[in-house]
Amino acid sequence: MNSGELLERSLAYTLGSVAEIGSVNLGRGTPCAEWDLGELLTHIDDSLDALYEGLTGGRIGLFPRADRVCGLRTRACAVLGAWTAGPAEERVLVGERPLDVRVMGAVGAVEIAVHGWDVAQACGRPRPIPASLAAELLSVARLVVAEEDRGVRFGAPVDVAPRARADVRLLAFLGRRDSFPG
Numbered sequence: 001m002n003s004g005e006l007l008e009r010s011l012a013y014t015l016g017s018v019a020e021i022g023s024v025n026l027g028r029g030t031p032c033a034e035w036d037l038g039e040l041l042t043h044i045d046d047s048l049d050a051l052y053e054g055l056t057g058g059r060i061g062l063f064p065r066a067d068r069v070c071g072l073r074t075r076a077c078a079v080l081g082a083w084t085a086g087p088a089e090e091r092v093l094v095g096e097r098p099l100d101v102r103v104m105g106a107v108g109a110v111e112i113a114v115h116g117w118d119v120a121q122a123c124g125r126p127r128p129i130p131a132s133l134a135a136e137l138l139s140v141a142r143l144v145v146a147e148e149d150r151g152v153r154f155g156a157p158v159d160v161a162p163r164a165r166a167d168v169r170l171l172a173f174l175g176r177r178d179s180f181p182g
Contacts, residue, residue: 001106001136001139001140003101003102003103003104003105003106003109004083004084004105006105006106006109006133006136006137006140007051007079007080007083007105007106007108007109007112008080008083009109009113009130009133010108010109010110010112010113010116010133010137011076011079011080011109011112013112013113013116013117013127013129013130013133014044014076014112014113014115014116014119015073015076015116016116016127017116017117017119017120017123017127018041018072018073018116018119020119020120020123020125020127021037021119021123022123024037024122024123024124025037026038026041028122028123029122030118030119030121030122031117031118031121031122031176031177032115032118037119037122037123040115040118040119040122041072041119043115044072044112044115044116044119045072045075047108047111047112047115048072048075048076048078048079048112049075050108051079051104051105051108052075052078052079052082054087054092054094054099054101054104055079055082055083055087055088055092055101056082056087056088057088058087058088058089058091058092058093059092059093060092060093060094060095060104079108083105087101089101092104103144106140106144107140107144109137109140110137110140110141110144113129113133113134113137114129114137114170114171114174114176116129117129117167117171117176118176121179126179128165128167129166129167129170129171130167131165131166131167132166134165134166134167134169134170135166135170137170138166138169138170138173141170141173141174142173145173145174150175154174154175155174155175155176156175157172157173157174157175158171158172158175158176158177159172160172160178164178165178
């Protein structure tokens, strides 16, 4: 699996979901129960900012910057540009903990794509994560989502048929159902 390609595909998917927002009320609920659509967009922007920090400076601060000058689309393009130019370091410090930059890219891809799905759901425009992307993201998620993440970053896994589509299995593993009543 190529982390850069995975990140690029996740960003493309999410930018397609963000394009669907239009005049949707940013106070609208999302599959992330603790965030409305506006807060979810801010979270995605923070995630992109962290990825950019890791790619360009080799370090991700534990607290997001207050800077919101760049829009989400601009920051997504900056992340892709930084990945294409080559990460500044092979390892990134997350706080004080080292992380391989390829792992950071793959984990970032999971975060970005799943929140792109959340955005599409909140906008009332269901948009499945492409099957091949979802299958690769599920492989990453299974490696990095630990039991202690449940109830904090992710809900409990949702039961689905073993032969369910890859996007449905990915969402279920991360505690989401494949539809959101909006």
